[in-house]
Amino acid sequence: MHSPIIKPYPITRSLIPEIQEHPIHFVSAAITPEACFYLRNHFAYPRITGQSFVLSVGGEVQKPRTFQYEELLRMPSKELTVPLECAGNNRELFRPRVFGEQWGAGAISQGVWRGVALRDLLRLTGLQASAKEVVFEGHDSGRRPDLEGEFVFARSLPLGKAMHPDTLIAYALNGEPIPYKHGYPFRLIVPQWYAMASVKWLRSITVIRNHFSGPFQDIDYMYYPEKDSDTRKTPVTTIQVNSIIQQPLNRSVLDKGMHLIYGLAWTGTGWIKHVEISTDGGENWRPAVVQPASQNAYSWTFWNYTWLADQKGEYTMMSRATDSFGFVQPAAAKWNRKGYGYNAYSVVHVQVE
Amino acid sequence: MHSPIIKPYPITRSLIPEIQEHPIHFVSAAITPEACFYLRNHFAYPRITGQSFVLSVGGEVQKPRTFQYEELLRMPSKELTVPLECAGNNRELFRPRVFGEQWGAGAISQGVWRGVALRDLLRLTGLQASAKEVVFEGHDSGRRPDLEGEFVFARSLPLGKAMHPDTLIAYALNGEPIPYKHGYPFRLIVPQWYAMASVKWLRSITVIRNHFSGPFQDIDYMYYPEKDSDTRKTPVTTIQVNSIIQQPLNRSVLDKGMHLIYGLAWTGTGWIKHVEISTDGGENWRPAVVQPASQNAYSWTFWNYTWLADQKGEYTMMSRATDSFGFVQPAAAKWNRKGYGYNAYSVVHVQVE
Structure with a gap:
């Protein structure tokens, strides 16, 4: 109980x-x-x-x-x-x-x-x-x-x-x-x-x-x-370079202070070289901490980023992965009628109270 | 197995x-x-x-x-x-x-x-x-x-x-x-x-x-x-008149033929008097079959509507409930900053192949 x-x-x-x-x-x-x-x-x-x-x-x-x-x-x-x-x-x-x-x-x-x-x-x-x-x-x-x-x-x-x-x-x-x-x-x-x-x-x-x-x-x-x-x-064949912000959740309300932003990145072409994070809607980007490249070339990569939210307001966070072939996630996914291969930046809007 | x-x-x-x-x-x-x-x-x-x-x-x-x-x-x-x-x-x-x-x-x-x-x-x-x-x-x-x-x-x-x-x-x-x-x-x-x-x-x-x-x-x-x-x-107090199309799912692909559209309706003011369905994006409305008003004034109401999809194309279905106080679901919900009391028509887009 x-x-x-x-x-x-x-x-x-x-x-x-x-x-x-x-x-x-x-x-x-x-x-x-x-x-x-x-x-x-x-x-x-x-x-x-x-x-x-x-x-x-x-x-x-x-x-x-x-x-x-x-x-x-x-x-x-x-x-x-x-x-x-x-x-x-x-x-x-x-x-x-x-x-x-x-x-x-x-x-x-x-x-x-x-x-x-x-x-x-x-x-x-x-x-x-x-x-x-x-x-x-x-x-x-x-x-x-x-x-x-x-x-x-x-x-x-x-x-x-x-x-x-x-x-x-x-x-x-x-x-x-x-x-x-x-x-x-x-x-x-x-x-x-x-x-x-x-x-x-x-x-x-x-x-x-x-x-x-x-x-x-x-x-x-x-x-x-x-x-x-x-x-x-x-x-449709090879997986396109991609990432996700797992936490925080989209449209969530956070308190002021330190927050861990974390997620995954993966690709079908090589391995993940780096992941960048923006907390201002794509104006500025900073590197996330990326787990060392695994011995296994295929597995997904964990990343995280520590963010100090010291001001109330609304923030748009984005993650953008780059792989060893040089492929980078685009700002907008390539539209196609059946909706395959979405790999634009992962975007999360949060409100800091 | x-x-x-x-x-x-x-x-x-x-x-x-x-x-x-x-x-x-x-x-x-x-x-x-x-x-x-x-x-x-x-x-x-x-x-x-x-x-x-x-x-x-x-x-x-x-x-x-x-x-x-x-x-x-x-x-x-x-x-x-x-x-x-x-x-x-x-x-x-x-x-x-x-x-x-x-x-x-x-x-x-x-x-x-x-x-x-x-x-x-x-x-x-x-x-x-x-x-x-x-x-x-x-x-x-x-x-x-x-x-x-x-x-x-x-x-x-x-x-x-x-x-x-x-x-x-x-x-x-x-x-x-x-x-x-x-x-x-x-x-x-x-x-x-x-x-x-x-x-x-x-x-x-x-x-x-x-x-x-x-x-x-x-x-x-x-x-x-x-x-x-x-x-x-x-x-926020009383539940506003509302309904949901449970099936079909939004953005689903249907074959040509008969389909049962069904769902629920409920209200905090009286009981559900009728539910109307549109399959053309709100141009025309027809009555759904509504379960007889229950002895229990509070429980939700089941409704269904049989739809003949005889033409390929895209369709926008809507449900709209009316209660015994005369309240009707609106086409658009009243926006409010914290997002309470959403009760606009339930809307489902389907494609018939």
Whole structure:
């Protein structure tokens, strides 16, 4: 009675399919607790059967074959700390507003994934010279509002990304079998790409000689720069440099004195080099304290900034991350009709009383 | 494994003090489940001790005295289904934006409260002719950003409202002792007023001869119509007529065909007479099907509207409730600096594909 349990909860965006957002303003850990890990499903959960433990590899390969769950577990594996970020993260911030799940800043979570490098599997099957893309199908399927018929969730990778040594067929998250809702027993993990690429409940891998054009490849997860036409559309791939102010919360009221501003930064291109903070709406910028670059090139970076609020008034705080490729967050995100890849400065308005 | 548990969660707005929003778009029941009931605390949770089970009544009364928990349980009681709505519900929708908890539409929940009418207690103590207001103190206390020192959460009611037969000293919610987080063992329940009046962890009732001016009475929970001055401020009291479109969700994508639009309506003045729906941004309005007026004058009203979406495009849906006093939701809420009493039409933009 004297110590009530107080905890943050996922933010429910949809029940069928289940879509839950990570309460990122209230959780700050290198490993996102499973209870808070964001969920973005496209369909109802698939049934797990004996077939779910068999992974088939076919198409433009020398020797098509299947891999059993136990077999994969015995192969050489690697473990990577990877943030998964939904391409629609922060969609609610686009102006003009766009349709789709109205994600806040929490469509991102981080975990330690263990699995077998996809290229190790493809070495066992061999590739044909015609190989161009690799298609990944999940066990989840269902209907779409825009097309007739049933669709499986399927995505492709260009051969180069598929053969990257860190593109994994994962079977464990944080030292345990992958939780059912996160893709048990097999999930593709594609570091540095937005998470639509990391196909859950993986059932088959098919090497193809041309471009895959399923609806989750060529309709969704494309940047459409025009409102009323599909011209100049380009595929959503690499995570763009980004940061978030976790605390203080937007529109909060603070007392006068010292306040710790803190948050995360991450990128799909290299690592975070620095994070700058403005407390005057972008006029002046000062460096945040950034955690030393991790051995693991993929994990997100914690930063903090101590701010002395010695005057009453309204303040606009911003964070801006720069990565080792030289990419910098922009003041305004590039608008696109389906609202992907938002990465403008994180902005928080506070009032000091 | 084949039937994963999928459920909506409260929306975390703050951990200390704990502030959680009801996921109102995903829960539609006359009785809000406890796990989803919204929480709005001003301080850390108070400790419950032996003293918590004693309620003192004093001030401008004939015979000051205390009431024991068991004694209250033996007195004649009544049960009321009451929606509690935070005065800041929907604060995030005010434009220009205001500071404070950025509540969405879920700072409202409904339950069945049982307790003793406050006027029955005051009959036992008697009132002095000088009595003007009644002050209610909770066990919760702490600091505020704007003032020096420690404050108890305390509010007053004018004598007329205090003596209303439905103003209760409640000890049960939905047939059980009031959950700790909702005010165990005693909570004042003031039907028809915004819920800041329904003081939790009630410790004392003091009748006074003048106006109570604690900071939760005269600083917070006041409508300030001006941004830069406190002139013309007025107290927040009665719940204003209101409604919500629970489904579909804002900015969702629907397929062509029939869709059920549904939601809730409620008011602090009388009961809901009708709810109108527009699917063309307010040009045309049609009546929703409204549940028959309940025997209980306070509970919220369910409504629904069947909509045939036979053309692709973007649609703006609105709901507008009218109560038995003739109050109608306005197109725009009355702006006030602290963001109380938002009750404009509920507006949802959808895209039909």
